[in-house]
Amino acid sequence: MRWIPAGTFTMGSERFYPEEAPLRRVSVDGFWIDATPVTNRQFAAFVEATGYVTMAQVAPDPKDYPGLAAEMARAGSLVFHKTAAPVDTGNPANWWRFDHGADWRHPLGPDSDVDTLDLWDHPVVHVAFGDALAYAEWAGKDLPTEAEFEYAAKGGLEDRDYAWGDELAPGGAMLANYWQGLFPFANQMLDxxxxxxxxxxxxxxxxxxxxxxxxxxxxxxxWWSDKPEVARKKSGSCCALSNPRGARLKDSFDPAQPQVRIGRKVLKGGSHLCAANYCQRYRPAARHPEMIDTSTSHIGFRCVRR
Structure with missing residues (x-):
């Protein structure tokens, strides 16, 4: 773990997506944070010690999901499948598929295996929110708040788009794992x-x-909110918001989408599927809502200790 000293920073961005705005001053107390995402090797140690079974390894109860087809009531998780040609990027179903038998041990489906694929030092994926929290509690840690994650991701920089500056690939250098090329069918894999x-x-x-x-x-x-909390003005000037903890649970539901009936948490950091033509969220300020019962092949986690 690395120690992150207490400090005040400018959270958010007004240069990319509306849910990242407004810019706001935020203060956080000092905390320890894992230097890397939790790996398959580390998660395996947790499972071996506790016998823990992840959400992706348990068939959903149809009573919890009205309208769920019987054939879908099987254990599994969402796996990314690259398309053969350009598709409508407004429809994620074009590249996401719920694969029965996909879980953290079998990240590409039942015929794949972390051992065979030599993924022990890769981030563990196919973990729902509760799975990540269970690991954190076993390790005597917690999950970071959105403010803690963003503050740590900036690495001490202010008003920069990326974790190293304002240029995504300075001098052509690949400084993070993201999608180079046209998503979701042409990945140049320059990284x-x-x-x-x-x-x-x-x-x-x-x-x-x-x-x-x-x-x-x-x-x-x-918990997710489309409108991040901001500090209230005092005597004509604005103070910094101290250690924000996100929205209330009721605000994490989306009234515009009746099917979103399960609370959503904030994801941070972007992934290897973020691309310039689709999702420019490989940035500290980027944020995304994810339902707590959902696991995918591109979501992991790391822990903090306060």
Whole structure:
């Protein structure tokens, strides 16, 4: 783990996506954070010690999902499948598939295996929020808040788009695992990886942290809101918001989408599937909502200790 000193920083961005705005001053107390995402090797140790079974390894109860077809009530998780040609990027179903038998041990489906694929030092994936929290509690840690993650990801920089500056690939250097080319069908793999990469493959940021952007999205403790909390003005000037903890649970539901009936947490950091033509979220300020019962092949986590 690395120690992140207490400090105040400018959170958010007004240059990319509306849910990242407004810019706001935020203060966080000092905390320890894992230098890398939790790996398959580390997660395997947790499972061996506790016998833990992840959500992807348990068939969903049809009573919890009204309208769920009987053939879908089987254990599994969402796996990315590259398309053969350009598709409508407004429809994620074009590249996401719920694969029965996909889980953290079998990241590409039942016929794949972390051992055979030599993925022990890659970030663990196919972990739902509760799975990540269970690991953190076993390790005597917690999951970071959105503010803690973003502060750590910036590595001490202010007003920069990426974890190292304002240029995505300075001098052509690949500094994170993201999608180069046209998503979701043409990945040039200039960074050398089509899916996840071993943790620590790319340079650390200013705080000595690896993969704070790219590789996998990461769970945080915060409930999602489209409108991040801001500090109230006092006597004509604005103070910094201290240690924000996200939205209330009721605000993490989306009234515009009745099917979103399960609370959503904030994901941070972007992943290897983020691309310039689709999802420019390989940035510290980027954020995304994810339902807590959902696991995928591009979401992992890391822990903190306060």
């Amino acid at each position: 050398g990886w089509e899916r996840t990469s071993p943790v620590g493959t790319y340079p650390a940021n200013g705080y000595g942290l690896f993969d704070m952007i790219g590789n996998t999205w990461e769970w945080t403790r915060d």
